Amino acid sequence: MAVILLTGFDPFDGAARNPSMEAVRTVAAGYDGPHDLAIATLPVSFARAAALLRDTIARHSPDAVVCTGLAGGSDRITVERVGVNLMDARIPDNDGAQPVDEPSDPDGPAARFATLPTKRLVRRLTDAGLPARLSLSAGSYVCNHVLYTALSVVPRGVPAGFVHLPWSRSTAPAGAFFLDDEDIARSVRLVVDHCLDDDDDAPGGSLW
Numbered sequence: 001m002a003v004i005l006l007t008g009f010d011p012f013d014g015a016a017r018n019p020s021m022e023a024v025r026t027v028a029a030g031y032d033g034p035h036d037l038a039i040a041t042l043p044v045s046f047a048r049a050a051a052l053l054r055d056t057i058a059r060h061s062p063d064a065v066v067c068t069g070l071a072g073g074s075d076r077i078t079v080e081r082v083g084v085n086l087m088d089a090r091i092p093d094n095d096g097a098q099p100v101d102e103p104s105d106p107d108g109p110a111a112r113f114a115t116l117p118t119k120r121l122v123r124r125l126t127d128a129g130l131p132a133r134l135s136l137s138a139g140s141y142v143c144n145h146v147l148y149t150a151l152s153v154v155p156r157g158v159p160a161g162f163v164h165l166p167w168s169r170s171t172a173p174a175g176a177f178f179l180d181d182e183d184i185a186r187s188v189r190l191v192v193d194h195c196l197d198d199d200d201d202a203p204g205g206s207l208w
């Protein structure tokens with residue numbers, strides 16, 4: 001049976017909750033296969049998130065890695081295509097670290113492409129009535145660092161990638177765009193269900 005590793009993040013930037021981890025927990029609670037689902041909560045810490053992700057991947061040897069995080073203010077579920085080798089933090093992480101213009105990996109390439117079937121996933125999400133698009137930048141904060149690290153660590157042939165989520169209704173600060181909690185959980189479940197699909201019907205063009 002294939003093992004899928006699904007991660008979300010702790011709250012950060014003064015927020016009490018992070019919809020990514022709440023969605024991950026909801027999906028795990030209702031997951032009925034066909035794969036084994038392993039979940040992990042990543043700290044919003046450049047140092048500790050990367051270390052925990054490495055350990056978790058080593059422990060589970062997953063067949064696919066799906067990481068999720070919050071993109072507060074976004075009005076779409078964004079399936080990330082690229083992790084860049086750059087840590088450039090607008091705000092300190094939860095450990096107080098604020099790297100500026102530092103590489104995630106001094107010996108690594110400038111960027112790594114996500115290996116999830118990103119176009120297929122966007123199509124699955126929009127077909128299900130969920131607002132989704134492809135994204136060429138996961139930013140330069142902890143989420144991007146986790147994406148870049150995941151892509152550095154997984155063995156060849158193991159798809160890995162990152163999905164950024166908007167605020168959920170129950171966690172959004174006043175005035176922020178949100179999706180219903182159920183829709184966010186449904187989107188994460190769809191990504192889990194299709195992360196091992198092969199990419200041969202990936203459409204072009206209109207998924208951005």
Ligand code: PCA
Pocket residue numbers: 009012018020044068069070071138139141142143144
């Ligand atoms: N979002 C942040 C880090 C944790 C999270 O949920 C980001 O986009 O980098």
